[in-house]
Amino acid sequence: MKLQLQMKMNEALYLRNPESSELGKSILKHSVQLIYKAGFEAFTFKKLAEEIGTTEAGIYRYFENKHKLLVYLTAWYWGWLEFQISFQTNNIEDPVVKLKRIIMLLASAVEDDQQTNHIDESLLHQIVIAEGSKAYLTKQVGEDNKQHFFKPYKELCAVISRVISECSPSYKYPKSLASTIVEMAHFQTFFMNNLPSLTDFSTKKEESEIISFLNDLVFTSLMKS
Amino acid sequence: MKLQLQMKMNEALYLRNPESSELGKSILKHSVQLIYKAGFEAFTFKKLAEEIGTTEAGIYRYFENKHKLLVYLTAWYWGWLEFQISFQTNNIEDPVVKLKRIIMLLASAVEDDQQTNHIDESLLHQIVIAEGSKAYLTKQVGEDNKQHFFKPYKELCAVISRVISECSPSYKYPKSLASTIVEMAHFQTFFMNNLPSLTDFSTKKEESEIISFLNDLVFTSLMKS
DNA sequence: TATTAAATGATAGTAATACTATTATAAATA
């Protein structure tokens, strides 16, 4: 039995629900591939339409513009990741073990999980590393936030900060530490691959080194307080 | 006596040196103001030209495109900040005191220093917080890096990582910790102002709280190892 | 089965963006 889990996405992110039709799913699938390949700046709805074999206007029926599409994809990713984390850490009692597992999941390359056929999570992970911050580093953060576009990201951080507080109830910065490890899991990966002198990770490009760094960072902070 | 210190910028960043003429300086000054006001996405050379009272073609004689201009401005900022740090921590023997001072400088709002009349460092600091990552989160990072566009940023991180190693020679991740505190000084500020639930900082929006967070993060890591 | 609605395809058009090129003029310098 193969069960499909559908994420309930914020309806303000799209004009027509892309999960509800073939063209919609094709838009999601190919936008991930094209943004991955060309980068978000060079990505246009025209090119996407050509790739899919539809027209620009066709894409615009689903997404207002490419910024909304990026926000949609990143929100999808954070929702998906939160589910992965809740699934993989379910029934783990010890919050320390739990937090270690979370750090591992944050900093590990994702393998495409087949469950959700139309989105390649592995590519999407790469996109979120390289383009994800652009979803909120804009002049419209405020309005976008009011419309709850970043809820999945904030929820993930909230989940992590709760585990941090379980590990160490007296620690004073659980939320900031949570957003720090989420961001750094990505940034250190990006730096390792592109600006390696900003990291201590060898040319082997081992993600295990990033995991060790984050574990060290987090647990020395928590053990002390 | 008022001494002007000129930063030597990477020549591949511009077509004509903007520091060498009035129009050039005006471009720098007004681009900082306009990017701050409109955000980098909405910023165009046309609008900039109108603001300055010159033509689009006039801007293009100085900068190839707006990406190069952003890279120029961020590089300028990191160079300027490294100088501020080296100046303000000069003659401090104790590396712990030094590192604390650095963290303070990283996370404090900048006040325009008058020394360099044409660039408003305070606005530029805000720009680097909100747009700075876009300088390297692109498909061309590799090439840009080969042309040493990110040297000032990497040098600043290198300086900080050396102080970290002085504080604790056995600490295994001085470079990653350095890039982490630089990035987090900015991201936590951005989050505090725009997505506050990602932080533990009160509505007072006190930068001193961010400084405390970073100090805690860094010094528990270093004391332990 | 016929009717109708929903989704898509095809085409066209507009305003703004991101440039390049050319020519004229003013100011600085040799």
Add this chain to the structure above:
DNA sequence: TATTTATAATAGTATTACTATCATTTAATA
């Protein structure tokens, strides 16, 4: 005075980021 240098003025192109219209296919429903 001749000449280089910087800038202004104007024009033009390809691409981007959309919006609008209408025809056609597909699917749902009466």
